[in-house]
Structure formats: C-alpha cells, structure tokens
Amino acid sequence: MTIAQELAPQAGIDQNVIFPPGDLYSDEPPLETELHLEQIMLLLKCLKWLWRDRNDFYAAGNLTIYYSPHQRKSQDFRGPDFFVVLGTERKTRKSWVVWEEDGKYPHVIVEILSDSTAKTDKELKKQIYQDTFRTPDYFWFDPYTLEFAGFHLLDGEYQPLQANERGLLWSHQLGLYLGVHEGLVRFFTANGKLVPTPEETAERLAAKLRELNIDPDTI
Numbered sequence: 001m002t003i004a005q006e007l008a009p010q011a012g013i014d015q016n017v018i019f020p021p022g023d024l025y026s027d028e029p030p031l032e033t034e035l036h037l038e039q040i041m042l043l044l045k046c047l048k049w050l051w052r053d054r055n056d057f058y059a060a061g062n063l064t065i066y067y068s069p070h071q072r073k074s075q076d077f078r079g080p081d082f083f084v085v086l087g088t089e090r091k092t093r094k095s096w097v098v099w100e101e102d103g104k105y106p107h108v109i110v111e112i113l114s115d116s117t118a119k120t121d122k123e124l125k126k127q128i129y130q131d132t133f134r135t136p137d138y139f140w141f142d143p144y145t146l147e148f149a150g151f152h153l154l155d156g157e158y159q160p161l162q163a164n165e166r167g168l169l170w171s172h173q174l175g176l177y178l179g180v181h182e183g184l185v186r187f188f189t190a191n192g193k194l195v196p197t198p199e200e201t202a203e204r205l206a207a208k209l210r211e212l213n214i215d216p217d218t219i
Contacts, residue, residue, distance in 0.1 A: 035143045036112045039184050043082045046187050046195045055090045067098040082110040105133040107173040113142040130158050137171045141185045
C-alpha cells in the first residue's frame with residue numbers, strides 16, 4: 001500500500017497522488033565556478049560565526065527548497081545560492097521542505113549571478129521569491145562584474161534598496177548590511193564594521209598578542 005492510499009480515506013484526496021517523505025535530499029546542480037563556491041561559503045561562514053550563540057535560524061547554500069502545495073518533490077522547487085530562515089531550529093538538513101517546516105520560507109535570499117543564470121535570477125526567480133516565497137529581503141551579486149543589488153518586500157512588491165554612502169545595502173531581516181569587500185559580498189554590522197570570518201578573528205587576536213610581546217603560538 002502506498003502512502004497516498006493510506007492517507008486518501010482520511011484526507012479525501014486522489015489515490016494516485018503519492019506524497020514524498022519530508023526527509024528529501026537536495027537536488028541542486030554543481031556550482032558553475034570556484035568563485036561562486038567561495039562566495040557562498042564566505043556568507044555561510046561569517047553569519048554562522050557571528051550568530052554562533054544563536055539556535056533560532058537556518059542558513060544554507062545551494063540547497064533545494066521544496067514548496068509544492070501538493071507536497072510533491074517533482075514540482076515547485078528552487079535552489080537559492082544562499083538563504084536564511086529565521087525563527088526555526090538550527091540543525092542539519094538534507095533540503096528545506098516547506099511543508100515539513102511549518103510553512104516557513106526564506107527570510108533572506110542571495111543569488112550569485114552568472115552568464116547562464118542572470119536572466120532567471122533577475123526575472124523568474126525574483127517573481128517567485130516575491131509572489132510565492134514572500135521573502136522580505138532579496139539580493140543578487142555578480143562576482144565577475146561586481147554588480148550588486150538588493151530589494152525589500154513592501155506591500156507585496158520588491159522595492160530596490162538604496163545604498164548608503166559606502167555602497168552598503170541594509171537587510172531588514174538580518175539587522176546587517178551587505179556590501180562588496182575585496183571582490184566578494186560580506187556582512188557588515190549596523191555601525192558599518194566588517195563581520196569577520198573565524199580565521200580573520202584569530203589573525204587579529206594573534207596580531208594584538210604580538211603587539212603585547214606575546215607569542216600566540218605559545219598560548
């Protein structure tokens with residue numbers, strides 16, 4: 001007996017509809033370039049380090065989001081390059097299955113543009129993120145041309161974010177700025193301070209110790 005046959009008498013649904021389990025694997029293609037991977041990993045690393053004491057969010061990169069209203073894996077799925085969901089349990093997942101996550105969609109999405117994906121990211125995906133996901137903050141970035149743009153959902157439609165004097169765009173959901181730093185998008189605090197990676201934090205600490213004539217390798 002299929003899962004659908006077991007559920008049909010209770011839910012009154014078509015017995016030919018087969019519902020997949022919520023524990024679905026991501027089905028995203030490989031990233032196009034090493035630079036795309038580096039950018040995604042950098043965003044993940046910095047946010048998880050900054051929020052290392054928080055357990056109320058989920059951040060992932062190049063992971064499939066399944067959102068079919070019929071709970072079908074074969075339709076209605078997208079794989080943002082980077083996304084953050086707030087107010088959820090921080091744990092490892094194989095994919096993000098909306099119907100298994102209390103109907104939650106990403107609060108923030110960042111797409112990394114390429115020649116083959118730019119049109120889709122700027123048109124089709126933007127429309128889906130606006131109308132279906134209702135994702136409040138959407139950004140895109142081209143690591144080769146350094147094109148960077150952001151949008152905030154207002155009255156159901158994306159409105160372009162205006163950069164501050166440093167070219168930074170504010171994420172209402174994260175409470176952080178995003179901006180291009182040394183050729184890649186980075187997070188910045190509300191006062192404009194660069195959010196470091198764990199490695200950068202360790203390097204700064206080591207430099208400070210050396211200023212105090214302390215060899216960090218002996219600690």
